Amino acid sequence: MEWQDEGIVLSASRFGEHDALLELMTRSHGRARGYVKAGMSRKNKANLQVGNRLSVNWRARIETNLGRFTHELIHSPLGLMMGDGNRISALSAITAVVASTMPERESHEGLFDRLEAVVGLLQEHDGDIALWAGALAKLELAILKELGYGLDLSACAGTGATENLKYVSPKTGRAVSEEAGGPYKGKLLPLPPFMTEGELSGASKHHALDGLRTTGYFLERNVWVVSGKGMPPARDRFISTLARAAQS
Template sequence: MQWSDQAIIIGTRKHGETSLIVELMTRAHGRHLGLVRGGRSRRVQPLLQPGNRVEATWRARLDEHLGTYALEPVSLHAATLMQSGCALAGIQLLGSHLRLLPERDPHGALYEAACIVADHLTEPSLAGPLMVRFELRLLDELGFGLNLSRCAGSGATDDLAYVSPKSGQAVNRETGAPWAAKLLPLPAFLTARQGRHCAPSDLEDAFRLTGFFLDRDIWAARGIAPPESRESFLRAALRAMREPA
């Protein structure tokens, strides 16, 4: 068995004295593990850092085997990511999110989204909103997508200001006013068709929104805790966004 694919490295763990098991998110083969022989050597280790983009060739005798990887560098971002607390927490968070996917289950759209987020993790004003959009896409891919396109009560598509915690559907300001205290705020940048400024308070509301549904439908349902890197990433992004230009 053999295939080649584009991939982003999301994690590694030691195997034996000299090798590493490398965890990739690939374009066409989903989240996939493989062995890199000699991966703990000083020469190879810089390539095998989370956030790096590679061209991967996987080989195994049978499809169900772990198999081995031959990896060629495409874009090496890891060194830059390690210089930023926001970026480092962000790449850790991406890995945690992608591990919610079944292994070897293709999710091409999430691969593309993960690459976009990784490319902007050193830009907090972009990284925060992009991560929230990634979480919305993740919810959708796992079967718990939110409907933010129109009001659940009136069908209106304008002035959407809330999300129902029960249905995951948007509610416009007028319709939701009597129940505002029980609804989740919907930041305007999540429904804008074109780029829209995201204030720190909007980012906090957006993370509260996606976090509610991630916890209810995925983390709690699987008996796992939210990743610590999520709170670390949000704090770092907010701190950077609030700093004077």
Template sequence: MQWNDEGLILGSRRHGETAVILEVMTRDHGRHFGLVHGGASKSKSAMLQAGNIIDLTWRARLDDHLGTMQVEAKEMRTSRFLMSACALHGFLTLAAFLRVLPERDPHSGVYEAVNTLIDQLDNPEVAAILFVHFERAFLAELGFGLDLSCCAATGTHNQLIYVSPRTGRAVSRIPGEPYKERMLQLPSFLLSDGRGIKPMEEDILAGFNLTGHFLKNWIFEPRAQDIPPERQKFISLVLKDL
């Protein structure tokens, strides 16, 4: 068995004296592990840091084996994370999200979205908005899409300002008013007619609260996991730098 692909390094661990087991999110083959001979050497260790993009060839005798990886550097990003705490915590959050995906299950759209987002992580104003959109898309990728297209109570498309914390469906102002203390706020930048509007800090925080609620209840808690703590640190940093 053999294939070639591009991959985002999520992490690695030492194996023996000179090798490492590399964890990579690939474009076409999903999240994958592979043994890199000599990966612990000085010549390769810098290339195999989390966040870097590599070209790789994976080989194994059988498809379900760990296999080996031959790697070549494509884009080195680690230094950017060392210079920006916001970028570092954003990447660590994304890596934790990707580890929710089943191993070897292709998600090419997620791969492209993650790399687009990583390129903006040291630009807080852009990163904040993209991150909320990514979290919403990530929920949809796992089968838990939020329906923000119309009011769940009336079917109308106007004054959508709430989201039901139970169903993930939008609710407009008037039918939602009696229950507003229990509703999640729906920021306009998550709606199609909100594109191009520069969100206020409270809108971005509302967006993170919205996606965070469903990430916690629909993705992480059913797996007996917590939302990665790096997410809250990223939110604090990105809002501070707006």
């Protein structure tokens, strides 16, 4: 069994004494794992950093086996992020969320494209933590949809209105307008404007926190609790950093 593809590194860890266990989100083969011979060498270790884009060949005697990767580096975004702790924290959170939610060996090309776009956003010079957090929230919306748990944010569940949507029902995952949800707002989840309309660049730090609170609720209920792994620590750390920035 053998295939070739491009992928973005989600994680790489020691596998035995000198090899590495590599996890990628690939364009055509979904989330994939395999070992890299001598992956802990200086050259290979640099190529296997989180966020790097690789051209890979995966080979195994039997499809269900772990398999072995050979690879070539296509692009590393890290040179543009070094020295910026918030960018690195965002990248770690983004890749950890994808690794903890997407099923292995299932093609999700649309999700790969979104991940690629978010990593690209982290390399833009004029970005800030609110923008990156908003992009993560939108990515998490896409993940929920890919997994069959998509939220319906098109109209108010109670009135059918398509304007002034301010909340999300935690029971149904449907939008609720400010008028319909006012009496129950303490029981509803926030729906910041950037998640339904407007530009992502207009998201404030507080709006980004609200977006991540809402997507995190549904990911926890439908994915992380089921897997037993819980929310990735990298996401929690990034949210803490964002919350501190919002208070300053």
